[in-house]
Amino acid sequence: MQNSLPAIRLSAATYDLAVTLNSGQAFRWQHYDSGWHGVIRDRWVCLHQEGDTIVAEAALPAGDWRWLKDYLQIDADLASVLATFPTDDAMRAAVSACRGLRLLRQEPWECLASFICSSTKQIVQIRQIVSMLCERFGDPVKVPAGVAPIFSFPSAARIAAASEPELRECKMGFRAGYLLKTAGVVASGEGWLDELKSLAVPAARERLMELPGVGRKIADCVLLFAYGFLRVFPVDVWVQRALGQLYFPRRTTSSRRLQEFADSHFGPNAGYAQQYLFHYMRVHSGRENR
DNA sequence: AACCAGGACACAA
């Protein structure tokens, strides 16, 4: 990278950048020799880790870098989060397998739209869909000379103005109708998504689940990854398997039962615990990763 | 080459 770019060094002990950016919560980060390239709102940024330091470079003047620190949750106290986890064998194994895994704090619309596209899709495919959405409907973002062009995540208004066939060209299949309708709802009301910040979890979840294509799981992902409700525990197929075989081996447990167990067992940072179990399952499941 | 993927939804029973 050029040495004239705006840059900052962030103290990041107990932070594993690669694991965090690759753990299936955000879908746009790409690894190059120079580091992880991504877009946060309308800013391009390149990140790489040197031991206990994360080095960030931006393409434009970065102000106080709060937009980045907030996204990375660089000031979160991971040790005190881990201290609230239950001390059973399964959780200990997950924690030791995922050292430095953090939860990001994402922009709500990008998070919501991405997870609407995520249903019964592998993470590689979700990345592909999101990438195509940005290329077709996003705006070009300022990048340093010599860096591949990159685009912002398209606004709800921009997606709402698209047609369903256009969205299907991004290979999202039946999810196109959901995304289009939800974009329409979100774009129609000023601050539709902002209002959720002031609500309690059950009310915010209820509002999200009014949106087409948003059920309990996707709503919970948005509450956790975008709004920072750390108690929320999304149950997907991986976590369901994890709970089943780690906590209820040799018996079939309904998904409602598993959700109830999770909500009562993992404490105030259950969502964090969920991400550890999710990643643990994915790196320790049979055929290598994925 | 089948099987399955960070599900949601309408519709049984």
Next chain:
DNA sequence: TTGTGTCATGGT
């Protein structure tokens, strides 16, 4: 309330 078929697409 819980179970089943359907919806696209492509990775492994």
